[in-house]
Amino acid sequence: MVKISEQLRKYFIIISIISIAFITITLNISINIFFSGYIRDSRSRDDLKIVDYVESVYRDYRELNPNSSMNLMHYAFSEDVVIQIKDMDMRIMFNSSTFSTDMGIADEYSRNENKFSFRTYPFVVDGEQIGTIDIGRPKSIIANLEDEKFVITINGIFAVAALLTLIIALRSSDHLSKKFLNPIYKIQENAKLIEEGKYKNIDDVETNTSELHELSLSIKELAQRLDHQETLKRRMTTDIAHELRTPLAAVQSHIEAFMDGVWEPDYERLSVIHGEVIRLTKLINELANLSIIESDEINLKLKLLDLSGILNDVAESFEPMFTDKNITLDKKIQNDVAMMGDEDYLRRIFINILSNALKYT
Numbered sequence: 227m228v229k230i231s232e233q234l235r236k237y238f239i240i241i242s243i244i245s246i247a248f249i250t251i252t253l254n255i256s257i258n259i260f261f262s263g264y265i266r267d268s269r270s271r272d273d274l275k276i277v278d279y280v281e282s283v284y285r286d287y288r289e290l291n292p293n294s295s296m297n298l299m300h301y302a303f304s305e306d307v308v309i310q311i312k313d314m315d316m317r318i319m320f321n322s323s324t325f326s327t328d329m330g331i332a333d334e335y336s337r338n339e340n341k342f343s344f345r346t347y348p349f350v351v352d353g354e355q356i357g358t359i360d361i362g363r364p365k366s367i368i369a370n371l372e373d374e375k376f377v378i379t380i381n382g383i384f385a386v387a388a389l390l391t392l393i394i395a396l397r398s399s400d401h402l403s404k405k406f407l408n409p410i411y412k413i414q415e416n417a418k419l420i421e422e423g424k425y426k427n428i429d430d431v432e433t434n435t436s437e438l439h440e441l442s443l444s445i446k447e448l449a450q451r452l453d454h455q456e457t458l459k460r461r462m463t464t465d466i467a468h469e470l471r472t473p474l475a476a477v478q479s480h481i482e483a484f485m486d487g488v489w490e491p492d493y494e495r496l497s498v499i500h501g502e503v504i505r506l507t508k509l510i511n512e513l514a515n516l517s518i519i520e521s522d523e524i525n526l527k528l529k530l531l532d533l534s535g536i537l538n539d540v541a542e543s544f545e546p547m548f549t550d551k552n553i554t555l556d557k558k559i560q561n562d563v564a565m566m567g568d569e570d571y572l573r574r575i576f577i578n579i580l581s582n583a584l585k586y587t
Contacts (some may be wrong), residue, residue, distance in 0.1 A: 231403040238399040239392060250381075270345075271319040273361045276305060277347045280359055284351055290320050298322060308342055308362030311349060319357065341365055409433035409442065416445050425453035469509055469574055472581050473502040479546030486548075498543050508570060526568040533563040533572075540576040544584065552585055555580075 279301060287294040290311065302309040302322035311320040349357040381446035412431045419427050428449040431442035480499050483489040537559045548555040 231400075231407060234403045234406075235396065235399040238395040242391045242395040243388070246384065246391055250384045250388075253380075253384075255400050269363055272305065273347065276301070276307065276309065276361055277349075280309065280311065281351055284349075295320055306363070308344070310360040310362065311343070311357060312360065313357040314355070316358075316548075322470055338403065352429075409435065409438045413438070413442050413445055416442070416449070420445070420449050420452065423456075425449040425456070468581070469577065470506065472577050473506050473509075473543070475547055476543040477502050477506075479550060480543075483546050483549075489546075498539065501539060502543055505570075505573065526571065528566050528568060531564050531565055531567050531569055531572065533567075534556060534559050534561050535574060536569065536572060540573060540580060544580045547584055551584065551587075553584065 272550055278297060283294050283297050283301075284290065290298075297447070298309055298311075298320060299322045307322075309322040310318060325402045341364060344362040345362045347359045347361065348355045349359045409431050412429065414432070416428045419425070426449075428446050430446070431438065433439050433442070477499050480489070480495060484491045484495070489495055538557070541555060541557050543557070545555055
């Protein structure tokens with residue numbers, strides 16, 4: 227399995243590389259499209275200046291002699307162009323590339339003339355066209371060494387920018403991943419605490435991300451519910467143990483009284499023991515029903531009860547235990563008191579009251 231921090235770092239790097247590549251390609255396309263258009267317009271204006279210069283030189287010399295040709299050759303060389311002059315019969319009168327070769331100057335134009343594109347302009351002197359002027363320039367917009375250096379410099383800048391972007395992406399991914407993942411790690415720790423049953427050790431998670439905030443609240447609420455359930459289990463276990471111990475003690479006291487000859491095992495005394503055994507059976511059945519422990523809801527079985535009779539039964543079951551501790555149990559119970567209630571839970575209440583009275587008297 228891959229950690230989230232490593233995945234975030236990988237995604238940052240991929241996005242950075244894609245962004246740099248997109249920007250580089252876009253700018254190169256822009257240079258080829260928009261900048262080339264600008265170069266074409268600029269070359270057109272420069273061509274007109276070259277035509278004017280050629281016409282002015284011809285007017286000065288009235289012919290293409292070695293001196294005028296030398297001027298035109300130097301001018302063509304300085305402008306990085308090829309100048310070719312033809313008469314009206316399309317015969318070449320002057321070509322700066324061949325002229326420079328004849329003069330022993332092996333320039334770029336004479337070696338790579340096929341890489342040049344030419345534009346033709348009318349050759350007009352004193353209002354009369356006497357031929358044409360062809361001006362050749364490199365087909366590529368990267369015409370010279372300076373242009374190549376410019377493009378190399380631009381690409382070098384992009385390479386440095388890409389490297390810096392990758393470094394920044396790595397640093398940013400570490401910082402952002404920590405800021406984003408710390409709440410997740412905290413939620414993970416809280417989940418482990420729940421797994422270990424340490425519900426009260428759950429810490430709050432500070433985050434501005436709504437999904438993580440809701441998740442942390444859900445984890446915290448789950449811990450509170452589980453802690454509440456554990457508390458209910460412990461309380462119910464204690465209560466059940468107490469309620470089991472009380473009727474067993476009552477049965478034990480009655481049997482010991484019979485064995486010692488203190489009481490006669492008559493119907494009334496045996497009925498008390500029988501009632502306690504029945505109550506023990508009910509308690510054991512409730513223990514088997516785990517829903518009473520898992521839920522804090524109490525389902526009452528309400529019916530009309532003889533409250534006086536219930537109190538008398540509970541008091542009689544405690545008489546042997548009070549007698550053993552030399553404590554007098556004074557019963558003042560009004561007869562024929564009736565009420566709506568759950569008999570089992572009322573008996574538990576009265577048993578707990580008398581049990582505590584016996585214990586702390």
